[in-house]
Amino acid sequence: SLADIEKDPALLALARAKGKTVFGDNxxxxxxxxxxxxxxxxxxxxxxxxxxxxxxxxxQTIQFGARSGHAKTHEG
Known part of the structure; x- marks a missing residue:
């Protein structure tokens, strides 16, 4: 869970490193x-x-996007 990631410095560092790559690509x-x-x-x-x-x-924004057509997407 996100709460577990925040509590574990090693896991948080890994998530940030992976997130940087995902952000760059997407x-x-x-x-x-x-x-x-x-x-x-x-x-x-x-x-x-x-x-x-x-x-x-x-x-939620990362998972379902904005105006993607998914039921949980953000619309506006």
């Missing part, structure tokens, strides 16, 4: 390599999170 093409955003794609470095900034909310 998110950076639209949000930029440093996540500053681009036209039509929000900045992920600020505190203004369109779909929520908690770990659970971020996980």
């Amino acid at each position: 998110c950076a093409p639209c949000h930029g390599s440093g996540a500053p955003g681009a036209k039509g794609f929000p900045n992920l470095n600020d505190d203004d999170w369109l779909w929520g900034g908690t770990l659970d909310q971020i996980m």
